[in-house]
Amino acid sequence: QAAADRAAATGFALPTLGAMAMATAGSAPHYFDHPNYANSPLPIITPTEVTISSSGLGSGATATATVAAGVVTGVTITNQGSGYGGTSAVTVGITGSGSAATAIATVDTENGTIAAITLGTGGSGYDAVQAGTGLRKFVDGLPGLGVANINNLGQYIPVATPDTTTYSDSDYYEIEVVEYNEQMHSDLPGTGTGTKLRGYRQANVNGGTPAHYLGPMITATKDRPVRILFRNMLPVSQAGNLFLPVDTTVMGAGMGPSMEMMSMDPQNPDCGMNPKPMGCYTENRADLHLHGGISPWISDGTPHQWITPAGEVTSYAKGVSVHYVPDMWFDATTGATIPSCAGQTTCIPGATNNPGSGAQTYYYTNQQSARLMFYHDHSWGITRLNVYAGEAAAYMISDATEAGLVTAETIPADQIPLVIQDKTFVPSMEQLTVSDKTWDMARWGGEGSLWLPHVYSPAQNPGDSSGVNQFGRWAYGPWFWPPTAGITYGPIDNPYYDPSCNPDLVWCEPPQMPGVPFNSMGMEAFMDTPLINGTAYPSMAVEPKAYRFRILNAANDRFFNLSIYKAVDALGNPCDPANIAPAPESTGVACTEVKLNPAEVAAALADTTVFPTPDAGQEGPDWIQIGSEGGFLPKPAVIPAHVTTWVNDPTVFNAGNVDQHSLLLGPAERADVIVDFSAFAGQTLILYNDAPAAFPARDPRYDYYTGNADLRETGGAPSTLPGYGPNTRTMMQIKVAGGTPATAFNQAALDVAFAHKTDNTGVFESGQHPIIVGQGAYNSAYGTTFQNNGPLAGLAQIFDT
Ligand SMILES: [Cu+2]
Structure with a gap:
């Protein structure tokens, strides 16, 4: 903020929406004059404008209005104009989303100018959001398991059906990775378009399943193996390139072993060209890794066990560690499975374990107790991108112990997966011009596409007196202390530097910029929109009874500290049965917020290190955790709602670390929990997260909550409005039906x-x-x-x- 204040004092002004242009393709990023970071589509408040008209000759007068809570509170003259007076009347109009605001002009007849404008009535409604802008919270349903639990957007998580006869000892699946589109929120581009994704579908058994986000879930049984024939059906050639920025200087993402004559210049790497030279690894490589599975190494899906699609022309068609399951046999000519050899170590002449180009086989032992796992891509150099693009799906093992608990009704029979991620969706071109000018819409996609940081925005700026870049995200070694010395690609000339610019008088670009790759992978990346089961800000309906949730943190980097709190309506009233008609937010949706401590929210406007917390007494049901990624726990743990706290004692070794929390999940961690809604009939609740990012420290630019400070000066988002994103705290709305609740969950029996x-x-x-x-x-x-x-x-x- 201090750097931002210094910049402002020397005349630096934040760009305004619509006033700027995108960078021309191939030009270097401006590392110091804008965030190089994006937010999902933001709501735009209709501007309130003042018009001054004269029935006579007067002209040129202008004024602006100030608005607070939808009421016009003042009118300021910005130009007094000329020629007013005589017998002509001057009319002041106030236009915008509201109504009834009035003002009267006083004319200085001697000079012919507008001397004053006096506000009459302030009217109301001048803070309305323009229709069709921003992402409204809780307008879409939660996708569930199977087509029976489809949501209003057509989303659901397909469940794979095993072929139990081709291999009598195993469940057999044919899984394909494909490119597809799916709409993930009502306010994102939808019908016929949707967000472009890559993910899995089952290809065998009754025609298989359609590709849907996070599907198909494989349900396995302890000690019964799963065999998978995996086919890479992604597009080939240039169409096979990822629709996300790829840093081809990352090992495994660019040049292959025959790298002679290739340029490694991070500003212009050969493998970043389109089309790529032959010596580069392609971006349509795919691999299956069963996360948490006890898998034989040939089936682990290590980073070197990727394959490319059958039609791809490349020097590197598959990873160096690809091995095939030794008792799955295929016709060497047709690639067809030879069922008579299934499970045998030998087969007829002409048979091979190689399922053909573009295909790979996997064998999962399932010698593990009941637990939720997941399978995801693991391709060398691009795993994070493939997983962010959607290559991840659930894998559930059940066992006799679990079945016994269900039969005895000790735990609920129904279980609902909650796969939690954070994404940012590409906003409008207007929004990009002020925050990420080098986003290449033609290559990576326009509004509603997945966004990912691609500019290594350095935390340092040698042109600032303290060395700080107000928009920076990541430390840059050569400008850090002690500086990283002797590296091949150090700082380089900044093409936007103007030697005639005097930094004592005006804000200037520094002479140098980081010689970092462009596009750069950055490091940890935090997004602004929570997704659950593939839907942004879903709303879920439950009965007043106990449920079993299988929660997976499938975010790339973000931790989640999950609690359930009671929702409040637009007037701050609890959304309980006594509140018969909860007041909706301006989005038309009611009960979208958790009431935060108003004093803390107010203090955080001035000091972003203040961490606002929910008002006491808003806690919803506890978590009853019975399992983790390691299966059932030794003993159930009751975890109440709890805000994140930090160790503030500077004398201890873990000072600054997170101290207390509720259900805390790092990336890839899982929780098997029971939540009893029986005491909450007729109430609306919110699944709430307050884990800091980057964990355990907290960068306020990644903590989006209703009423947060406007952080645009330091590269963050404007203040979040009630009912709208970006909001990483209010993740899901839970509507508990009214009526007679079920008997309370029997914790003692558990x-x-x-x-x-x-x-x-x-x-x-x-x-x-x-x-x-x-x-x-x-x-x-x-x-x-x-x-x-x-x-x-x-x-x-x-x-x-
Ligand atoms: Cu993993």
Whole structure:
């Protein structure tokens, strides 16, 4: 902010919407005069304008209006004009989204100018958002499992159906990776277009499934293997390039081993050309990795086990570690499966384990207890991009222990996946011109496409007296202390530097800019729009009973600290049965907000390090966590709603780390939880996140909440309006039906089921592999007396040595 203030003091002005142009293709980014970062489509408030008209000769007078809470509070003359007076009447009009505001002009008859404008009535409604701008919260339903749980946008998560006969010992699936479009929010481009994605579909068994975001979910059983024939059906040649910016200087994303004569200049890498030279890896490589699976290495889907589509012309058709499952056999000519050899180590002459170009085989053992896993792309150098583009899907293992809990009605039979991610959708060209001028719409897509940072915006600016770039995101080594020295590609001349510019008088571009790659992968990247099961800001309807949610953090970098709070309406009233007609926000949707402490919100306007928290007493139901990515826990854990707090004691080694929290999930972590809505019949709740980004520190530009400070001066977003995004805190609305609630969830029975039994049938002791290190936390599950701490706890601790 100090750098922004210094820039403003020397005449630097933020660009205004619509006044700027996009950069011409191939030109270097301006690293210092705009954010090089984007927000999803922002709501635009209709401007309130003042018109001054005269029945006589007067002209040229102009004025502006100030608006607060939709009411015109003042009119300021910006030009007094000339020629007014005599018998002609002067009329002042106030136009905008509101009505009834009036003002009267006083003419200086001696000079013929407008001397004053006096506001009559302020009217109302002058803060309305232009129709069709911004993303409204909670206008779309949550996609569920299977077509029966389709939402209003046509989204659902298909469930794959196994072929159980081709390989009698295994469930067999043919999975394809394809490019497709899907609408992810009502206010994003939709019918016939939608957001371009890459993802999976099942190709065998009754015609398979259509491609849908996060599908198809594979449901496996403990100890019964899954076999997959995987086909890369992505487009080839130039159409096979990703629709996201690719940093081809990243190892594995650009030049292959035969790199002679190729340019590595990060400003102009050969592999960034379109079309690419032959010596480059293609951007349509794909691979399947079962995240968390105990897989034999040939089927792990390591970064070197990618394949390209069958029709691709490339020096590198597949990764160097591609291996085929040794007992899956194919006709070497037709590529057809030879069922008579299924599961055999030998086959007829002419048979091969190679399923043909563009195909790969995988064998998953499933020698694991019940848990949610997921499979995703793992291609060398572009994994983050492929996963962000949609190449990820759920994989659920069930086992007898879990089935027993369901049969006994100890846990709910129904389970709902909640796959949580953050994305940014490309905004309008107008919005891009002020925030990310080098976004190449022709190459990566226009409004509604997936956006990703692609400019290494340095935190430093040698042209600023303190060395800080007001829009910066990531430290740049050569300008950091101690500086990184002796690197091949250091700082380079800034083409926008003007030697005649005097920094004592005006804001100037510095002489140098970072010699970083363009496009750059950046580092951690945080987006502004939460997606659950592929829908931005979904709304979910539940009955007043207990549900089992299978939560997966599938974001690239963002942590989530999840709590459930009660929603309030536009008047701040709780959305409970007593509130018969909750007041809607300007979006027309009611109950979109969690009430934050007003004093904290107000303080955060001036000091963005202030972290506003929900008002006390707004807590919704607890999480009852029964499992994680490792399957069932030794003992259920009841986790109440809780805001993020930090360790503020500077004398301890973990000062600055996150201290307390609620259900905290880092990327790829999972939670198997029960939520009992029986005490919340007729209420509207909000799934709320307040994890800092970058975790555990907090950059306020990545913490989007209603009423946050306008952070445009430092490269962030304007203040978030009620009912609209960007908002990374209010992620999902949960509407609990009214009526008679179910009996409260039986926590005591759950605890008994997990506890040790004399016949060793407790959930953990019977379902999980035996533990290796004894700790006190296992005592209830095993009936043991491991210690929690100290030398007998089974752990070697630093103070034991
Ligand atoms: Cu993974």
